Amino acid sequence: HTDGSVEATKLPELIDPWQPFKDIRAITHQVRPGVTAECRMEGDTFEMEDQRNWSDASYKTYVRPLALPWPYVLPAGQTLRQTISLRIAGEGKAPAAAVASEPVRVELGEAGPTLPDVGVVIYPEDVETALANLSTLTTLGPQQLLFHYDPTRGHGLDALRAFARLANAHAAATTLECVVVCAGDLDAEMSGVADLVRQAGLKLSAIAVSPSVDRQSTPPGSTWPDCPPLEDVYAAARRAFPDIRLGGGMFSYFTELNRKRVPADQLDFITHCTCPIVHAADDLSIMQSLEALPFITRSARAIFGAKPYRIGPSTIAMRQNPYGSATKPNPGGQRVAMADSDPRHTGQFAAAWTIGYAARVAPVGLEMLTLSSFTGPFGVLASSGEPVAEGSHRPIFQPIKGLCELAGLAHVSARTSDETKVLALAGRSASGKTIAWLANLTAEDVQVDISAFGRGQVAMTPYAIVRIG
Structure with a gap:
């Protein structure tokens, strides 16, 4: 630490919602038996963040400490010096790594929990395309339709009527992902939504609710935004929808759920999403994000126990940005963080990532997993301007269909x-x-x-x- 004291510790198994290590001057760890690495950071007070919150396979050590006030002013002409030094120490030479030439082996283990239902998220603007491609939706075979409903974006009776047309045309369970404005009386707001649902003729299997303000991140040291107690939000939703299952959590990412842990005893299920391009958007980082998923699911189970658990919509592209005012437009199809579309979603890369994602979360026994929409930038159908014809199957169609076919089967451990x-x-x-x-x-x-x-x-x-x- 900066005062010269030394602490022996371990990186946490469960994901820390805040900074696990603060006031850092140097970190020394064993790389392998007989070899250590010391990273010394001088010129400021560093601290560490657990990036697994965002499904990164990493920790981040940074300045300036979030405990200090921000934003802050740097006077003109002031010189700032920071030094990072890395020292490797060891006994003799480490053996050269052998080049692996053997095939990768697959090993099967015991049967475990049931594999989850597969959902596709449907936005109001996607309904007409979905209705025009009903046979394709049937072939895909999702067990759940997740209808996104957000009054802050103008969704109202017309959106719910559109959802009802699709729900009547395609046999599947239905969940309304309902953003709660929380601008006044909660009972009036939730009963108003229920009235619109009845007027629309929309039959729901479940509703998931979350306050609109909770879609934005509250970093350490920040003031939490005004929001009614979640107990009151859930109670109002239960009174308005007494006959269907009620879910809650975060419509953003595990980070926000880890930092604001919802009163799950009032809920029938919890839910959150992930996104692999919050901090980095290169191919390797996205695939490495799969390594963080078991830590996320184990951490969620440690918090919420055996409560039924749903994940998604989780896609490579970012559907909503908790860390800024909006997602980044990406008309050039670049590999950029926090983008609202990603070129890899339309290619084979997304197919592999999708199977990898499902494999990593399968042992936790999810109730539902949503890894795509049906149409649009997160969908399984191609849009105009892609190498394949508009409306044809993107490569991600095949793995989503495969996951739909696996739903309800016993998960078999496969390493x-x-x-x-x-x-x-x-x-x-x-x-x-x-x-x-x-x-x-x-x-x-x-x-x-x-x-x-x-x-x-x-x-x-x-x-x-x-x-x-």
């Missing part, structure tokens, strides 16, 4: 010998049939040993997905 390269997801039916999906997470060809399925080997091209069974 690979190198999960930085290949992830596996498997389910087993009541008759004992096992179906598995493999995803190559890399831009390289990978040879995979699938003898666990009574087969030999399969060659996977970059970002390929393979169904077995």
Whole structure:
């Protein structure tokens, strides 16, 4: 620390909502037996943030400390000096890493929890396209339609009537993702929504509610925005919708749920999303974000226990920005953080990421997983200007359809010998049939040993997905 004291500690297993380490001068850790690394940071007081909150596979050490007032003024002409030094110490030479030439092996374990329902999120502006492609929606086969309803964006009776037309045309469970304005009497607001739902003829299986202000992040040291107690918000929603299931949590990311832990005893399920391009948008960082997902789900279970648990919509592109006024337009199709569209969603990369995502969260026993919309920038159908014809299937269609087919099957533990390269997801039916999906997470060809399925080997091209069974 800056006072010269030394603390022996560990990086936390569960995700810390705030900064796990503060007042840092240096960090020393063991790289491997006999080899240590010291990172010394001088010129300011550094602190560390647990980036797994945002599904990054990393921690971030930074200045200026958030405990100090901000924003702050730097006087003109003032010189600031900061120094970062890295010192590696070890006994002799470390052995050279062997080049792995063996195929990645898949191993099957025991059966576990049921694989979740798969949802697709539907926005009011997407309904007409969905109605025009009902046969494709049926082929995709989602068990749930997640209707996004936001009065702060002008959604009202017309939006609910559009949802009702789609719900009547496609047999699936329905959940209303309802943003609560919280500008006045909560009972009046929620009963008003219920009245509109009845007028629209929309049959709902569940409703999830969250205050509008909770979509924005409240960083450490900041003042929380005005918001009615969540107990009151949930109680008003329950009174307005007494006959359907009630969910809550955050329509933003796990970060916000970890920092503002909702009173789950009033809820039938909790929910949150993730987004892999909050801080970095390169290919490697996005695939590495999958490594953080088990820490997120374990942390959520540590907070909320066995409460039914939903995740999504979680997509590569950012649908809503808790850390700024808006998402970034991306008309050039670049790889940029916090963008409202991402070129990889329309390619094979998203197919591999989708299977990888489902594989990483399967052991926790989710109730529902939503990894796409049906149309639009987060959808499974192509838009104009893409390499494939408008309305045809994007590569992500196949894995979403595959996840829909796995829903309700028992999850079978499936590990690979190198999960930085290949992830596996498997389910087993009541008759004992096992179906598995493999995803190559890399831009390289990978040879995979699938003898666990009574087969030999399969060659996977970059970002390929393979169904077995």
